[in-house]
Amino acid sequence: MGIQFQQVAIIGVGLIGGSLGLLLRQKGLADSIVGVGRRKENLEHAVTMGAIDRYVTQAKDALEKADLVVLATPVDTYETHVREWRGWLRPPTIVMDVGSVKGKLVEQLENHMPAGVRFVGTHPIAGREKSGVAYALPDLFQGARCIVTPTSRTDPKALAIVQHLWEAAGSTVMSMDPLTHDWVFGAVSHLPHVVSFSLMWALQEVQRQTSVPIDLLNFSGGGLKDTTRIAASSPEMWRDICLANDQNLIQMIDIYTQCLQHFKTLLETKDRCELEKELERAKETRDRLG
Amino acid sequence: MGIQFQQVAIIGVGLIGGSLGLLLRQKGLADSIVGVGRRKENLEHAVTMGAIDRYVTQAKDALEKADLVVLATPVDTYETHVREWRGWLRPPTIVMDVGSVKGKLVEQLENHMPAGVRFVGTHPIAGREKSGVAYALPDLFQGARCIVTPTSRTDPKALAIVQHLWEAAGSTVMSMDPLTHDWVFGAVSHLPHVVSFSLMWALQEVQRQTSVPIDLLNFSGGGLKDTTRIAASSPEMWRDICLANDQNLIQMIDIYTQCLQHFKTLLETKDRCELEKELERAKETRDRLG
Numbered sequence: 001m002g003i004q005f006q007q008v009a010i011i012g013v014g015l016i017g018g019s020l021g022l023l024l025r026q027k028g029l030a031d032s033i034v035g036v037g038r039r040k041e042n043l044e045h046a047v048t049m050g051a052i053d054r055y056v057t058q059a060k061d062a063l064e065k066a067d068l069v070v071l072a073t074p075v076d077t078y079e080t081h082v083r084e085w086r087g088w089l090r091p092p093t094i095v096m097d098v099g100s101v102k103g104k105l106v107e108q109l110e111n112h113m114p115a116g117v118r119f120v121g122t123h124p125i126a127g128r129e130k131s132g133v134a135y136a137l138p139d140l141f142q143g144a145r146c147i148v149t150p151t152s153r154t155d156p157k158a159l160a161i162v163q164h165l166w167e168a169a170g171s172t173v174m175s176m177d178p179l180t181h182d183w184v185f186g187a188v189s190h191l192p193h194v195v196s197f198s199l200m201w202a203l204q205e206v207q208r209q210t211s212v213p214i215d216l217l218n219f220s221g222g223g224l225k226d227t228t229r230i231a232a233s234s235p236e237m238w239r240d241i242c243l244a245n246d247q248n249l250i251q252m253i254d255i256y257t258q259c260l261q262h263f264k265t266l267l268e269t270k271d272r273c274e275l276e277k278e279l280e281r282a283k284e285t286r287d288r289l290g
Numbered sequence: 291m292g293i294q295f296q297q298v299a300i301i302g303v304g305l306i307g308g309s310l311g312l313l314l315r316q317k318g319l320a321d322s323i324v325g326v327g328r329r330k331e332n333l334e335h336a337v338t339m340g341a342i343d344r345y346v347t348q349a350k351d352a353l354e355k356a357d358l359v360v361l362a363t364p365v366d367t368y369e370t371h372v373r374e375w376r377g378w379l380r381p382p383t384i385v386m387d388v389g390s391v392k393g394k395l396v397e398q399l400e401n402h403m404p405a406g407v408r409f410v411g412t413h414p415i416a417g418r419e420k421s422g423v424a425y426a427l428p429d430l431f432q433g434a435r436c437i438v439t440p441t442s443r444t445d446p447k448a449l450a451i452v453q454h455l456w457e458a459a460g461s462t463v464m465s466m467d468p469l470t471h472d473w474v475f476g477a478v479s480h481l482p483h484v485v486s487f488s489l490m491w492a493l494q495e496v497q498r499q500t501s502v503p504i505d506l507l508n509f510s511g512g513g514l515k516d517t518t519r520i521a522a523s524s525p526e527m528w529r530d531i532c533l534a535n536d537q538n539l540i541q542m543i544d545i546y547t548q549c550l551q552h553f554k555t556l557l558e559t560k561d562r563c564e565l566e567k568e569l570e571r572a573k574e575t576r577d578r579l580g
Binding site for chain 2: 235275
């Protein structure tokens with residue numbers, strides 16, 4: 001199945017939106033790629049990079065002629081955008097988001113779609129500790145997974161087109177219920193971010209409590225760097241992801257806190273044998289990650 | 291200053307001991323390198339790799355003629371080893387450890403040294419998520435930091451020789467009080483390991499609580515992999531490091547738990563503004579790590 005779009009409107013030309021633009025152009029999948037955003041400087045940079053052909057700051061001009069609309073702004077803004085723009089969406093256009101949170105958001109967006117406008121939720125799993133169009137790459141999605149989250153209301157043809165788009169990007173496409181998606185990614189992505197951000201705060205606090213004139217961070221090795229790499233992710237984006245998946249995350253922070261308390265208990269009881277057994281259990285799981 | 295050892299005895303020929311052996315040989319810094327260990331197969335492999343010239347399973351034979359003894363077994367075993375072998379150490383031999391924990395251990399080891407035998411504590415900060423001599427490399431220490439932890443009892447000449455050895459290995463040598471060392475590395479290394487091991491346990495628990503037939507780990511991305519890379523470290527080694535630095539770690543687990551609770555509170559109160567500010571604060575610290 002070949003896919004070819006006449007006009008793709010990319011709302012939010014950052015790392016993901018920009019990479020998708022570069023890919024569409026590289027593969028010749030769109031006659032025209034229009035960027036929509038707030039910051040003119042950023043959009044001009046995207047044009048220079050070839051991520052979009054042109055840009056508009058008024059969405060109307062891009063949406064009315066688009067047969068694919070890509071929502072690539074922070075997830076928190078989707079609903080406002082769609083509410084504001086719904087009058088300009090022309091059936092049978094496809095609206096696809098690329099957000100890291102799905103859950104109830106998918107239902108909310110579906111509710112806002114005009115009749116005949118076809119929403120498909122997607123989540124390309126691509127490195128995101130860098131943000132901004134400057135880091136965009138046409139092969140960002142190559143070899144990655146992309147989750148699509150169809151519901152009973154999803155148009156099968158639109159779903160097939162979106163799946164083919166992500167396959168053309170080099171991704172392996174998997175399908176998942178929106179609520180399951182948030183539980184799964186709450187565990188394998190959002191919780192690790194909480195863990196990593198919190199570790200940075202903890203080191204600041206340890207530094208504050210240090211009596212010797214030493215900058216702790218001067219002594220960081222590869223372990224700390226790896227463990228906290230994702231703490232350099234976009235605060236705006238992760239604020240939104242965490243708040244959008246707050247209920248799962250709160251539950252997982254509790255589970256994780258219990259695990260830390262378990263570690264503390266093993267230290268307090270100096271249980272050498274059990275501690276080694278438990279570290280072995282962690283290692284076995286980690287070894288499975290490859 | 292040139293350094294040249296007649297016989298170096300490496301007690302424990304694993305990643306660090308083996309890499310040091312390869313380096314000594316590559317640079318021609320030792321006339322003879324003898325490995326001491328329990329597992330014959332491992333020692334034979336070390337000979338094949340060129341990490342040691344020969345091996346003995348009875349320490350006596352290696353120690354009596356050594357002018358440098360390298361303690362490279364798990365930190366937990368140091369005291370037993372030194373107590374058992376002290377009669378075979380010949381002044382003015384230098385005993386150097388390479389353990390990740392110092393603190394009280396340095397004082398304990400100093401107390402066991404026969405008169406004229408010179409102890410110097412060192413901690414080469416080299417990647418350790420892999421263990422075993424099979425991963426040993428002569429340039430493992432190249433570009434890394436190495437902490438030396440002299441005390442008032444440390445012989446200045448022995449200290450200088452050890453410093454030159456680590457400089458010859460390509461490391462930047464820094465000096466630190468043994469107790470400060472454990473506080474600093476408790477924060478920048480041991481706590482991240484606790485964080486990482488505990489995250490693996492948490493994911494196991496989340497998996498256990500998952501009602502859909504999905505293997506969470508199939509959906510892991512770079513973020514989870516980075517955050518948990520050090521959970522693949524040697525359970526035996528980390529059991530010992532954690533227990534040797536238990537008091538600092540317990541305190542730091544408490545600090546870290548408070549940070550997680552802070553994150554949870556920000557989610558519960560849905561404080562968008564404060565959450566973004568706090569994530570920004572984490573990101574700024576992470577950005578300093580490079």
